[in-house]
Amino acid sequence: MLIVASGVRYCAPFTHRLLNYTSSSPISHFSSRFHYSRNHFLRMERYFSGSSVKKNNAMVGQLQRYGVISSQKVVEVMQTIDRALFVPNGASAYDDSPMGIGYNVTISAPHMHATCLQLLEEHLKPGMHALDVGSGTGYLTACFAVMVGPQGRAVGVEHIPELVSSSIENIQKSNAAPYLKEGSLSVHVADGRLGWPEHAPYDAIHVGAAAPEIPASLIEQLKPGGRLVIPVGNLFQELQVIDKNMDGTITVRSETSVRYVPLTSREAQLGGN
Numbered sequence: 001m002l003i004v005a006s007g008v009r010y011c012a013p014f015t016h017r018l019l020n021y022t023s024s025s026p027i028s029h030f031s032s033r034f035h036y037s038r039n040h041f042l043r044m045e046r047y048f049s050g051s052s053v054k055k056n057n058a059m060v061g062q063l064q065r066y067g068v069i070s071s072q073k074v075v076e077v078m079q080t081i082d083r084a085l086f087v088p089n090g091a092s093a094y095d096d097s098p099m100g101i102g103y104n105v106t107i108s109a110p111h112m113h114a115t116c117l118q119l120l121e122e123h124l125k126p127g128m129h130a131l132d133v134g135s136g137t138g139y140l141t142a143c144f145a146v147m148v149g150p151q152g153r154a155v156g157v158e159h160i161p162e163l164v165s166s167s168i169e170n171i172q173k174s175n176a177a178p179y180l181k182e183g184s185l186s187v188h189v190a191d192g193r194l195g196w197p198e199h200a201p202y203d204a205i206h207v208g209a210a211a212p213e214i215p216a217s218l219i220e221q222l223k224p225g226g227r228l229v230i231p232v233g234n235l236f237q238e239l240q241v242i243d244k245n246m247d248g249t250i251t252v253r254s255e256t257s258v259r260y261v262p263l264t265s266r267e268a269q270l271g272g273n
């Protein structure tokens with residue numbers, strides 16, 4: 001089964017003008033031979049030019065110019081965490097497009113990561129607790145850890161054990177490595193629909209896969225004053241922003257139409273059902 005884009009906005013105008021926007025997972029189409037030589041070339045190019053960080057900053061600059069990012073805090077964290085460390089070797093890390101990471105899923109497009117960080121910014125202050133459900137490559141979990149700092153807590157939950165292992169390796173190479181070492185960042189193999197009660201309640205919860213409906217456990221684990229950002233739907237999906245008010249009531253609004261892979265069971269995901 002070919003998984004099409006996950007973690008993209010439908011019809012976001014800037015995506016057409018950004019580099020190579022595509023709605024399908026680009027690396028799955030390459031022959032393994034071409035894939036190898038392209039990876040090799042890109043790795044060498046990065047090595048010789050030392051331009052990875054510059055290119056990452058250029059990607060962030062592009063997102064600012066097109067109005068996706070207006071927050072300085074989001075600029076800073078996306079500059080701190082180099083996206084190239086989280087995508088499969090040699091893949092076009094800075095293209096504004098989702099990318100296959102195996103197991104029928106993708107890393108979300110940079111504009112979606114930026115959008116979610118910005119929606120959660122006020123709930124990712126130093127000392128706060130953040131949960132990243134469907135943490136995949138670990139990119140957003142790393143961003144959360146940098147934002148909440150060593151006194152805070154960033155938790156990733158992902159149901160594919162191999163992705164948890166590779167996300168830990170990715171984080172270890174990134175500027176979020178000290179948080180992993182000191183224990184304020186952790187990634188766990190679990191069904192994220194149940195949240196992660198150990199470090200609840202959370203100021204911020206992000207879900208990186210589309211749920212047919214909002215999981216009750218995630219609402220329960222949200223702190224009063226906290227915010228949950230989650231794609232909801234099946235074929236048609238909306239990125240929903242759920243605020244838990246101080247009196248425990250819930251306010252829900254839709255931010256934009258999106259397309260994400262499903263939040264589902266491991267069996268359904270691997271079987272492609």
Ligand code: SAH
Nearest residue numbers: 107108134136137158159191192208263264
């Ligand atoms: N936000 C991540 C990954 C997005 S893809 C990134 O950008 O790298 C969605 C992720 O959700 C996949 O890694 C998938 O394996 C995971 N996922 C899907 N259903 C899940 C569930 N029930 N529990 C935990 N993780 C789940």
